[in-house]
Amino acid sequence: MTKPKNTSSLRFFLPYLMAFRLELVLSIICGLASGTTVVLMTYYIGISVDQMAQKGQVNFAVIQHVLTLFLGVLLVTVISQLLIQRLSNRLAYRSIAALRKDAFTHLNQLPLRYYDQTAHGDIVSRFTNDMDNISSASAAVFNQLFSGVTVVIIALGFMLYLSPVLTLVVLISTPIIFLVSWLVARASQQDFVSQQRIIGTISGYITEMIGNQKTVKAFQREAINQSQFESLNQELYVKGQKAQFSSSLTNPLSRFVDHLAYLSVGCVGGLLVLQGSTTVTIGVISSFTIYASQFTKPFIEISGITVQIQTAFAGLKRTQEIMDQPIELADSSDTLVLDHAKGEIDFRDISFGYNPKQPLITDFSLTVAPGEMIAIVGKTGAGKSTLINLLMRFYDVDKGSIEIDGTDIRDLTHDSLRQSFGMVLQETWLFGSSLRANLRYGRKSATDDDIYTALKAVYMYDFVMRLPDKLDTEIGEHALKLSEGQRQLLTIARTMISEPQMLILDEATSAVDTLTEQKIQKAFMSMMVGRTSFIIAHRLSTIKNADKILVLNQGQIVEIGSHDELMQKQGYYFQLQQAQFAQ
Numbered sequence: 001m002t003k004p005k006n007t008s009s010l011r012f013f014l015p016y017l018m019a020f021r022l023e024l025v026l027s028i029i030c031g032l033a034s035g036t037t038v039v040l041m042t043y044y045i046g047i048s049v050d051q052m053a054q055k056g057q058v059n060f061a062v063i064q065h066v067l068t069l070f071l072g073v074l075l076v077t078v079i080s081q082l083l084i085q086r087l088s089n090r091l092a093y094r095s096i097a098a099l100r101k102d103a104f105t106h107l108n109q110l111p112l113r114y115y116d117q118t119a120h121g122d123i124v125s126r127f128t129n130d131m132d133n134i135s136s137a138s139a140a141v142f143n144q145l146f147s148g149v150t151v152v153i154i155a156l157g158f159m160l161y162l163s164p165v166l167t168l169v170v171l172i173s174t175p176i177i178f179l180v181s182w183l184v185a186r187a188s189q190q191d192f193v194s195q196q197r198i199i200g201t202i203s204g205y206i207t208e209m210i211g212n213q214k215t216v217k218a219f220q221r222e223a224i225n226q227s228q229f230e231s232l233n234q235e236l237y238v239k240g241q242k243a244q245f246s247s248s249l250t251n252p253l254s255r256f257v258d259h260l261a262y263l264s265v266g267c268v269g270g271l272l273v274l275q276g277s278t279t280v281t282i283g284v285i286s287s288f289t290i291y292a293s294q295f296t297k298p299f300i301e302i303s304g305i306t307v308q309i310q311t312a313f314a315g316l317k318r319t320q321e322i323m324d325q326p327i328e329l330a331d332s333s334d335t336l337v338l339d340h341a342k343g344e345i346d347f348r349d350i351s352f353g354y355n356p357k358q359p360l361i362t363d364f365s366l367t368v369a370p371g372e373m374i375a376i377v378g379k380t381g382a383g384k385s386t387l388i389n390l391l392m393r394f395y396d397v398d399k400g401s402i403e404i405d406g407t408d409i410r411d412l413t414h415d416s417l418r419q420s421f422g423m424v425l426q427e428t429w430l431f432g433s434s435l436r437a438n439l440r441y442g443r444k445s446a447t448d449d450d451i452y453t454a455l456k457a458v459y460m461y462d463f464v465m466r467l468p469d470k471l472d473t474e475i476g477e478h479a480l481k482l483s484e485g486q487r488q489l490l491t492i493a494r495t496m497i498s499e500p501q502m503l504i505l506d507e508a509t510s511a512v513d514t515l516t517e518q519k520i521q522k523a524f525m526s527m528m529v530g531r532t533s534f535i536i537a538h539r540l541s542t543i544k545n546a547d548k549i550l551v552l553n554q555g556q557i558v559e560i561g562s563h564d565e566l567m568q569k570q571g572y573y574f575q576l577q578q579a580q581f582a583q
């Protein structure tokens with residue numbers, strides 16, 4: 001569901017609650033029943049007290065009748081409260097499930113820029129810690145909200161009926177409880193937001209350290225990392241303690257005011273009885289002391305879960321931050337579907353910078369003929385991967401245009417553009433599932449024969465055949481462990497199976513040995529026949545057969561030509577070759 005931007009956290013969450021109207025309506029009905037019966041029980045207690053005027057003057061017939069009614073009302077109270085708990089939990093957790101689903105859908109639509117600029121652990125924390133806090137607080141509030149509101153309204157009616165004077169005494173304390181809760185909540189809310197933000201930072205830090213333990217141990221960074229973690233942990237301790245302490249004041253302060261109301265009711269009621277009041281009796285005072293408790297109880301209970309509520313609002317705010325992020329521009333109704341691309345690609349005077357104030361590529365132009373193999377080389381930061389990001393529309397150019405078969409890629413649907421390319425990246429990614437599921441990731445219709453053909457091409461067929469479950473073998477953290485080289489070979493096979501119209505190879509053989517790399521190059525060459533291909537490589541030995549070699553420096557083409565042509569020029573490419581193969 002679509003959410004308006006720049007709304008309060010509560011207004012942001014409200015549509016998710018309203019989506020489950022049945023649970024909401026039933027919870028309200030049960031809340032009305034529970035609240036009404038709770039107040040009635042108190043009323044019956046007052047009647048029973050008044051039937052015991054003094055020794056020997058007890059009206060047992062009325063008391064028996066009242067007790068019968070009391071038991072019936074008690075049964076209704078118990079059943080309604082049980083139903084409220086189940087319905088409220090269902091409402092809370094289903095609404096959070098819908099919010100989490102929408103947030104993940106939105107996350108999938110965000111541009112790559114967001115992931116490049118946001119710590120991944122912080123994103124994960126928003127879907128785990130923050131969402132769990134929201135669901136727990138929602139369940140706690142809904143368990144008390146509907147019956148609590150009913151109790152307040154009906155108890156107020158009964159109190160006014162029994163004694164307006166004593167009702168005034170109780171009502172005086174209520175605004176004070178409200179004021180205390182509001183002041184504390186206002187003072188501590190920012191501390192809770194800061195606490196959740198630091199939790200996200202710690203999650204990101206731990207994710208990075210766990211995922212890179214080899215590097216950590218290789219550079220003996222354990223002690224330094226421990227120190228940095230303790231610094232973050234101390235910051236969380238300070239903010240968390242401050243938030244918890246300020247918020248924890250709400251409940252005892254509210255109870256203190258509430259107890260003062262008890263004393264006031266007893267004192268004022270006693271004076272009225274002594275003055276011979278005809279409306280205020282011992283039974284009325286007994287009922288009022290309970291009514292005073294019931295009237296303020298919902299406020300006291302809400303103040304008791306202030307910490308949960310504050311944490312939930314902080315989580316809602318952080319979730320809303322994700323939902324407010326601008327998504328990748330959606331395809332318009334007149335965008336075209338790229339189908340059976342020939343592979344003619346034109347970069348026309350493009351300019352781009354990740355930071356608008358620091359352009360990386362300026363006035364770049366290049367024409368690639370269908371079926372050409374283009375190698376891109378250059379120093380780190382020269383703009384090699386950036387060209388690929390622009391070609392795939394992970395980022396849009398700031399100026400100029402990129403055309404495929406004469407059509408601006410901004411006029412093509414995102415899916416059809418990206419489906420036309422097969423990518424093999426330096427960073428390997430295989431998800432926790434079977435080998436078959438991983439290899440069919442790019443083409444669900446691929447048969448086992450298609451998979452075996454690709455595995456043979458990357459020299460992984462014998463390895464897979466030796467596995468007890470072959471293609472059904474599970475891989476992942478708690479299953480089959482693969483080396484980086486094996487993982488990369490499987491990602492290459494996955495790309496082959498997808499049968500892309502064009503290819504992008506970004507350091508695709510960086511994790512394999514030289515002998516295996518030479519074999520894979522042959523498989524790549526056969527796969528690239530008739531397909532426009534881009535190869536980013538640091539090992540210059542892998543690109544000698546390229547039709548064109550682009551030598552980039554600071555986002556500009558400094559040389560272009562075949563391997564032999566560039567070697568004869570003895571320019572920038574020649575220097576790279578000499579530096580790489582110098583003895």
